[in-house]
Amino acid sequence: MVEHRIPENLNEALKLLYHGDYQVMAGGTDLMVQRRSLSDTPLDFPKNMVYCAHLQELRGIRKEAHRVEIGAMTPLEDLLCHPDVPSLVRRAIGEMASPAIRHVATLGGNIANASPAGDTLPVLYLLDAWAELRSLAGSRMILIRDLITGPRALKIHPEEMLTKIGIPEMHFSHETFVKVGGRQADAISKVSLAAAADIVEGKVSDLRIAFGAVAPTVVRDETLEGAWEGATLSELKVGVWRLLDMYVPLIRPIDDQRSGKHYRHQVALNLLRDFIESLSEPTSEPGR
Ligand SMILES: Cc1cc2nc3c(=O)[nH]c(=O)nc-3n(C[C@H](O)[C@H](O)[C@H](O)COP(=O)(O)OP(=O)(O)OC[C@H]3O[C@@H](n4cnc5c(N)ncnc54)[C@H](O)[C@@H]3O)c2cc1C
Structure with missing residues (x-):
């Protein structure tokens, strides 16, 4: 039987990823659909799940010099109207799903799901956005276009979590x-x-x-x-x-x-x- 864990903070979540075979659950709007059971039985998760959407350390939008940083668990709806979020990102999010889904779906989830049809991805590639990946051993940055290698395939180790997205400031006419x-x-x-x-x-x-x-x-x-x-x-x-x-x-x-x-x-x-x-x-x- 799989375990379902709700960590109190990021460090606890990283410990679970390090010591066990866990998968991150963010808003669950992709995972719940992928793992639904058509016979009305409970969702069919093959791995232990660690629920992270509530972790405040992973939510929020921060303007830094020449870039904006977005916590991986920030819901898409929070980004939609935020003045520091690049207009192209907001435009893509405005075309995504419905308000109800956008209130729980996260930016990190759209990236980590690595769907060829993920709507924030073309914009994030275009803006040279990068991801921060954290584990108990530390953190590393990687361009999102280097992180994703194919449909649902990412260069992310099992003990790592996508924690932050950085988007450089750019001006276009x-x-x-x-x-x-x-x-x-x-x-x-x-x-x-x-x-x-x-x-x-x-x-x-x-x-x-x-x-x-x-x-x-x-x-x-x-x-x-x-x-x-x-x-x-x-x-x-x-x-x-x-x-x-x-x-x-x-x-x-x-x-x-x-x-x-x-x-x-x-x-x-x-x-x-x-x-x-x-x-x-x-x-x-x-x-x-
Ligand atoms: C009705 C409906 C409409 C939708 N419409 C659109 C649409 O128009 N455009 C679009 O692009 N998508 C759409 N989606 C898909 C989905 O809502 C988005 O991809 C969303 O951004 C996924 O985020 P999430 O937080 O729900 O991810 P989850 O479902 O929680 O996770 C998705 C995947 O990413 C992994 N993951 C999540 N966060 C992390 C992290 N921080 N670190 C490591 N791995 C992580 C999970 O393990 C899982 O494999 C739709 C979905 C539904 C149900």
Whole structure:
């Protein structure tokens, strides 16, 4: 029989992870669905569970110099309206689930669940966000794009817990998060795009593109993005087909119950084309 433990603090939770075969339960909105039993019997957990959503040390939003730090157990709803949370992250969260789910679902859970359709992931990749992993032996930082290696696969040791997410401060003249789902709210992404650009004096000073739900993990390629740095806005717009061609081999969606791979492939490219075509010379540069 599996054990269910509710630790009083982070240290107690880390001790359980170190000494036993435990899995972290945050808001449970992914885990409860994954482990539900269709025959009305209790949830089928293969491991001991350690419940951590209540741990205050792991909740909250703190503004530091040039970054914001978010406790892994912070509910998504707390992030939605917080002024220190980057607007792109808030935009992605605004497209997620329903208010009832967002009040319990956590940012750490969306990352650690490592679903190709996890909606905060394209934005976190785009913003070069990192995760803090803690164990009794200490802590380490890792970029979220290096942490996730595939669907539900992470470079996290059994005795480690994701404790904090750090998001560097960035300014863009243009940014977007678009999610295509089966309906307007409470739908899992068929395709998503997070994109941002900084256009300075008519030239591309920064271009970032991240697709969700079109490959085993988020698709972001900094070499392709960098190839457009210094290009004029009109060169980028005229070259949009060349840019799309570069992404064709990287977008490798699957057929599943939500959508077909050909549809996903085409929609992903359309979203990127729309973003590039929407770019214009900024009239003022907020935040500079
Ligand atoms: C009705 C419904 C609608 C949804 N809609 C969306 C949506 O639109 N977009 C979307 O992206 N997701 C959606 N989800 C999925 C889910 O709500 C999110 O992924 C959520 O952020 C998961 O967070 P959680 O705290 O509930 O994670 P949990 O279910 O508690 O955990 C998820 C996984 O992460 C691990 N984990 C959690 N926290 C940690 C930690 N700190 N350290 C190490 N491992 C950890 C757990 O062990 C588990 O494997 C939806 C779910 C439901 C039920």
